[in-house]
Amino acid sequence: MATLEQIASLVEQGKTDAASKYPRGLIGQPGVRECVRELIAEGMDPLRILNEALTPGIRALGKKFSEGTVFVPELLLAAKAMKAGVEEVMPHLQAGDIKTRGTVLLGTVQGDIHDIGKNLVKMLLEGVGWKIVDLGANVPSANFVASALEHKPDAIGLSALLTTTMETMRDVVKQLRDAEVNVPVLVGGAPLSHAFASEINAHYGEDPQAAIDILDRLLPDAG
Numbered sequence: 680m681a682t683l684e685q686i687a688s689l690v691e692q693g694k695t696d697a698a699s700k701y702p703r704g705l706i707g708q709p710g711v712r713e714c715v716r717e718l719i720a721e722g723m724d725p726l727r728i729l730n731e732a733l734t735p736g737i738r739a740l741g742k743k744f745s746e747g748t749v750f751v752p753e754l755l756l757a758a759k760a761m762k763a764g765v766e767e768v769m770p771h772l773q774a775g776d777i778k779t780r781g782t783v784l785l786g787t788v789q790g791d792i793h794d795i796g797k798n799l800v801k802m803l804l805e806g807v808g809w810k811i812v813d814l815g816a817n818v819p820s821a822n823f824v825a826s827a828l829e830h831k832p833d834a835i836g837l838s839a840l841l842t843t844t845m846e847t848m849r850d851v852v853k854q855l856r857d858a859e860v861n862v863p864v865l866v867g868g869a870p871l872s873h874a875f876a877s878e879i880n881a882h883y884g885e886d887p888q889a890a891i892d893i894l895d896r897l898l899p900d901a902g
């Protein structure tokens with residue numbers, strides 16, 4: 680019989696379903712999808728599956744990524760497994776069951792087409808309950824402002840991978856503040872640092888787990 684601990688561990692290991700070929704040691708064995716289905720068929724509260732199995736699984740993996748003991752491929756596999764689990768529980772949840780964590784507007788700044796890191800941040804934040812409005816890559820500063828006014832996010836996340844485009848973040852933050860959008864701005868990307876982030880009045884997150892932690896700290900009651 681499947682257990683909540685087993686599902687958390689399967690998310691962490693990135694085992695989406697029985698057909699997935701990774702991890703090698705679990706070939707042919709049930710994955711997150713089958714185990715979640717089994718528990719739901721047995722009458723387990725879908726919210727418990729979400730809160731006590733899927734979310735702890737992705738958080739545990741995010742922490743390992745942060746500590747440097749797992750890498751991007753593992754993160755992608757875990758996010759995929761998490762998504763499968765969420766797909767299985769969703770139809771069984773009642774309206775209002777899920778306390779969403781609020782909304783984060785996310786994008787890579789203008790002139791920069793790197794979006795792999797930004798997409799990982801998106802997946803992990805979604806995994807722990809944030810709604811993401813993803814503006815994509817190469818986003819003009821004015822679009823961040825227009826979208827912020829439209830969607831009223833609880834926080835905004837900017838990504839930049841080039842030493843040239845990281846300077847654009849300064850401009851985005853200024854334009855947001857000029858438009859009186861005063862929610863926290865998180866910035867990330869390989870060339871950034873805490874020093875640069877604080878210089879532009881933003882919060883530096885070195886990886887998706889840092890983004891989760893910063894939002895937990897700054898917005899404990901969002902949603």
Ligand code: B12
Nearest residue numbers: 791792793794795796836837838841842867868869884886
């Ligand atoms: C893949 C890649 C590309 C791909 C991008 C594909 C894509 N869809 O993203 C392609 C081939 C298109 C590309 C193009 C270019 N690239 Co490039 N690219 C890379 C490479 C190899 C990996 C980047 C990556 O995806 N890393 C993996 C992800 C997971 O890491 P990450 O992005 O840092 O994100 C993590 C954190 O930073 C953080 N994070 C990221 N964003 C955010 C946001 C928030 C809010 C938070 C909290 C956290 C966070 O979380 C992520 C997960 O941990 C890097 C080299 C490197 N080692 O970084 C060069 C690199 C970034 N590229 C570089 C360059 C120069 C270019 C080009 C200009 C090359 C050219 N001459 O055409 C173009 C730029 C085009 C443009 N206008 O943007 C340079 C930048 C140098 C510099 N100092 O500015 C690098 C460093 C390579 C090098 N050593 O020279 N590139």
